[in-house]
Amino acid sequence: MAGRVAEQVSPLELADYQRAVRLLLGNALITGTHPNRAALPLIRRWANQLRADLHEVLGYRLVTTANTARLLRVQDELDVTRPARTRTDRPFDRRRYAYLVLTLAALGRSGTQIALGELADAVAADAARIDGLGLDTERKSDRDAFVDAVTWLAERGALTLADGSAADWVSSPDHAEALYDIDREIVFAVYLPSRVLQHMSSVTGLLDHDRGLAQGVHRVREAAARRARRLVLEHPVAYYTDVGESLRGQLRHPGLAEDLERLTGLTVERRAEGVALVDTSGRLSDLRFPGGGTPAQAALLLAARIAAHVAGSRSSALPAPTSAERTEALAARIDTGLPVQNVLAGLSEAQPAEPVDPEPGETVATHPFVTDAWLRTAMKGLMDAYGTAFSVAWRGDPERLLREAVRLLVALRLVVRVEGGVLALPLLARYRGTTAEVKSRATRSTGAAADQRSPRGE
Incomplete structure (x- = not known):
């Protein structure tokens, strides 16, 4: 780091500054009314420090005008877990x-x-x-x-x-x-695209590949440090097995926790498997867990059952697809829908995802495999035990509820989807032993004892 995070912020004002950071990270576009009328004045007050810190720590760019503040993020991988939502809170198609x-x-x-x-x-x-x-x-x-x-x-x-x-x-x-x-x-x-879309023949052209930045050992290290901080900030957990050796070193560096904690006001938690930015208050997370609503409640109960199942059985263990492999598969699906006309082939740019190969002598991590058939049986058991607490719309469609619950667990990086089922990832163990109580029919909700919320930064 060229300078200390929040260098010009006094201790008495640090909490106010961190609130501005969280507002920007949670709302890439801030206007006079969105997300509320107090947001834009707060961002404008700290604009210079925000601009410096967000660029230095994360490589993001803050653009302000008279009536807007726009955070231009760096996209390291494709992510389908944060869709735009309709008036009825359904993901955009x-x-x-x-x-x-x-x-x-x-x-x-x-x-x-x-x-x-x-x-x-x-x-x-x-x-x-x-x-x-x-x-x-x-x-x-x-x-x-x-x-x-x-x-x-x-x-x-x-x-x-x-x-x-x-x-x-x-x-x-x-x-x-x-x-x-x-x-x-x-x-x-x-709408401020990072690339001229007509110049791209693949959606991977929107991803960051440190073009012109990573020159020399020092610049390579800086770029890796920024990417590691983004990985922890943007996702519920950053697993060491999901990234290459250079990023693992940056994730383990003590300066990462210091920078992110001072920037956001949240706590970085380290475990043997990876790093997470814990947001127990929901001040930054776009996806709170445990959360309200039938899909979130069903996901929590399903997570507890999966955790108990893999702890008490000898399930098959398989390696999880890495971030690069997930991006490559998703890019292939998206690219099938790209238009073939009006693409300037001479200027097109498609960047393949960088593979993460195991180091010599390194053991490839494997995770317990849970079949789709077992998941359907588990959901049926949940419906039998807690169905009266679920909303009427979901009680009549257990298959859809299972899809939504698994989708949420995937977004939280508690499980990863593979052919024929899911793999249980290490963070899932946190929910082993979770208990639930069916409340009165008037409330139609489940209460679940768990102390973790998703540390999402979006």
Whole structure:
């Protein structure tokens, strides 16, 4: 580190500064209203120190304007665990993401106000030129998806409802309308790609590969240190077996904990298997665990059963796919949906994920394998024991509840998905012995005794 983290911050003001850091890390775009009206003044107060520390510690870039603060992060790997969400808290699908980008393009060509129907027509015209997309305002499902994208922008201040109702327009576009004010500064702050997309033939071109940075031993070490800090900050846990030797050395370096703790105000916890930034208060985490809602409750109970199962049986043990292998597999899936037209082949850049090979003489770590059949049986047992506490919508669809519970455990890096089941990762052992109590039918929830929350930094 060239200088000490929060060097110009007095001890009395350090907690306030760390709150600003957590706000930025949890909300990459901050406006006058998002995530709240107090956020932007706080960020502007500490802008210079934030800009210096976030770049030095993490390699991030803070861009501020009169009405926005935008944190430009470095993307080290592909991650599907943090989707945009709809008005009903469901993850965006590909159609909604497409409508979101086309809506931003239409708003960039618009003035200061626009009617929802007019905006829909502009997006529909662009969507019609994309094979397999389209937007038919006569179909309610298309209107719902489009308004989900509009609402996502409205929540961030890019659009402000001036008159009418988007919900009424969705129900009856021929008899209702909504008028929005456009904040062009926020519109342009939302979408700031790190690369020219037309120059890429693979989604891996969006990932950071230290182009032009890692020159010489010192610069290589600096780049590795930043990546190690990002790994701990951005994920619930950083496992040593998931990375190469250079990153393992940086994860074990005592300066990593000192820098991250002073920057965020959270605690770095070290175990034999890896490092975690523990957020017991939920001040930074975007995914709290244990958490409310049936999927989170089912995930906690399922985690406890998996932990007990692998501790008391001789399950098969398999090596987990590394971060590089997961990124390569996910990139292959995403790249199948990329357009083949309008890509400038001469300028295209596809960066393969760097493999993590075991060191000579190093034993490859293996983890207990739990089959899908066992998971289905375990979920049936949970439904029998606690089903009355789960919401009605989930009680009727145990397969969907199992998918959501496993998806949450994967996002928390408690398990990893492999063909035919999951592998139980070391952090899962923390939930062994978790107990639950069915509360009254009026509350319809489960209470679970556990003391860990997900240290997520997004």
